[in-house]
Amino acid sequence: xxxxxxxxxxxxxxxxxxxxxxxxxxxxxxxxxxxxxxxxxxxxxxxxxxxxxxxxxxxxxxxxxxxxxxxxxxxxxxxxxxxxxxxxxxxxxxxxxxxxxxxxxxxxxxxxxxxxxxxxxxxxxxxxxxxxxxxxxxxxxxxxxxxxxxxxxxxxxxxxxxxxxxxxxxxxxxxxxxxxxxxxxxxxxxxxxxxxxxxxxxxxxxxxxxxxxxxxxxxxxxxxxxxxxxxxxxxxxxxxxxxxxxxxxxxxxxxxxxxxxxxxxxxxxxxxxxxxxxxxxxxxxxxxxxxxxxxxxxxxxxxxxxxxxxxxxxxxxxxxxxxxxxxxxxxxxxxxxxxxxxxxxxxxxxxxxxxxxxxxxxxxxxxxxxxxxxxxxxxxxxxxxxxxxxxxxxxxxxxxxx
DNA sequence: GTCAATTCACATGAAAGAGACCACGGTCTAGTG
DNA sequence: CTAGACCGTGGTCTCTTTCATGTGAATTGACGA
Numbered sequence: 290x291x292x293x294x295x296x297x298x299x300x301x302x303x304x305x306x307x308x309x310x311x312x313x314x315x316x317x318x319x320x321x322x323x324x325x326x327x328x329x330x331x332x333x334x335x336x337x338x339x340x341x342x343x344x345x346x347x348x349x350x351x352x353x354x355x356x357x358x359x360x361x362x363x364x365x366x367x368x369x370x371x372x373x374x375x376x377x378x379x380x381x382x383x384x385x386x387x388x389x390x391x392x393x394x395x396x397x398x399x400x401x402x403x404x405x406x407x408x409x410x411x412x413x414x415x416x417x418x419x420x421x422x423x424x425x426x427x428x429x430x431x432x433x434x435x436x437x438x439x440x441x442x443x444x445x446x447x448x449x450x451x452x453x454x455x456x457x458x459x460x461x462x463x464x465x466x467x468x469x470x471x472x473x474x475x476x477x478x479x480x481x482x483x484x485x486x487x488x489x490x491x492x493x494x495x496x497x498x499x500x501x502x503x504x505x506x507x508x509x510x511x512x513x514x515x516x517x518x519x520x521x522x523x524x525x526x527x528x529x530x531x532x533x534x535x536x537x538x539x540x541x542x543x544x545x546x547x548x549x550x551x552x553x554x555x556x557x558x559x560x561x562x563x564x565x566x567x568x569x570x571x572x573x574x575x576x577x578x579x580x581x582x583x584x585x586x587x588x589x590x591x592x593x594x595x596x597x598x599x600x601x602x603x604x605x606x607x608x609x610x611x612x613x614x615x616x617x618x619x620x621x622x623x624x625x626x627x628x629x630x631x632x633x634x635x636x637x638x639x640x641x642x643x644x645x646x647x648x649x650x651x652x653x654x655x656x657x658x659x660x661x662x663x664x665x666x667x668x669x670x671x672x673x674x675x676x677x678x679x680x681x682x683x684x685x686x687x688x689x690x691x
Numbered sequence: 692g693t694c695a696a697t698t699c700a701c702a703t704g705a706a707a708g709a710g711a712c713c714a715c716g717g718t719c720t721a722g723t724g
Numbered sequence: 725c726t727a728g729a730c731c732g733t734g735g736t737c738t739c740t741t742t743c744a745t746g747t748g749a750a751t752t753g754a755c756g757a
């Protein structure tokens with residue numbers, strides 16, 4: 290229905306650039322997945338026994354973002370559940386959980402609760418002891434003979450937050466089940482993730498492993514061409530646009546998602562400025578717009594204390610004579626700002642962590658340096674590009690009502 | 692001049708507290724027959 | 725008698741604080757040449 294509506298609206302708006310923009314959206318599932326035949330086959334052959342209701346090996350999938358991991362696994366599992374439905378036997382359930390989604394599945398409890406909810410049971414979002422949730426889970430699935438295939442996407446994020454013990458519990462759950470069987474498919478962005486796991490978990494979880502290599506520029510081009518032909522109207526794309534997009538994305542470790550984003554945003558930009566052609570310049574604009582939006586989004590959605598700290602950093606780096614900023618400076622400035630704004634100041638310990646988090650987010654670049662007798666600190670550089678700073682300032686001033 | 696000890700200013704860890712949520716079970720209250 | 729309102733308890737989760745320990749090189753100061 291929404292697709293239909295979109296089409297109507299688009300045609301009314303005299304849409305000349307896009308034919309079907311949704312093709313470029315991240316949640317779009319394409320009909321075919323180029324350059325991933327090998328991986329799809331591998332996944333399929335590992336998961337195939339589930340069709341007979343047999344337990345399948347736990348599978349572990351690595352690969353950088355935008356290499357099609359999630360897509361392939363979802364594709365295969367969809368096909369399998371389709372097959373199962375055709376045969377009419379109810380022997381398999383596939384549950385997909387994205388562990389990175391905050392407030393949904395980023396703790397042991399919530400992941401479990403999410404799984405149960407997907408299975409049709411109901412579990413409150415909070416309030417129950419974890420082991421009683423486990424019992425409920427067992428009760429729910431062990432009623433009959435079946436295979437539960439749990440796909441844990443971005444599993445590295447989850448483990449980083451909550452230790453690997455829950456994976457261990459999950460893999461060990463099979464011994465408590467009389468009828469049902471659980472298999473786990475873990476999807477991870479980090480290639481070194483497996484090394485950091487507890488050896489017991491590693492051996493039980495990593496029965497099968499699969500690596501998704503990044504796409505190279507040529508492959509990206511093909512993917513883009515395919516999608517672009519569906520997404521854009523004829524003759525919109527200028528020469529070299531696709532190639533440029535692919536090149537950009539290939540630089541970012543072959544991230545196809547990034548490439549598609551780039552193309553979409555470029556299209557939107559062209560549309561908004563009323564240009565009837567999508568040329569190479571637009572890609573550059575789109576690239577910087579994506580970067581900018583990403584940063585501003587992060588800044589805006591940050592909690593108050595984080596914003597205060599960031600504001601302190603920004604004020605300091607605006608000051609010309611401060612060519613190097615250290616943690617101590619930030620803390621002093623931060624305290625001063627808190628006093629002025631009647632906010633309560635956090636401890637230095639906490640601020641130190643906040644600074645570290647900004648570093649992770651890429652808003653700043655922090656390097657631990659030792660200055661001899663002057664101690665050890667982080668040397669901090671603000672990474673916001675010039676064209677973002679003013680806007681960022683505005684956002685901060687607004688939300689902190691300075 | 693050389694070399695180890697010292698020292699600074701935090702980094703980094705671990706543990707525990709505060710406060711917000713929430714479920715569950717028991718008790719109380721008001722409405723109903 | 726019963727449904728719903730209203731606690732109290734016990735659980736999770738996030739953000740912090742408190743207490744402890746770690747750390748890399750400039751500086752110091754003792755030592756020997």
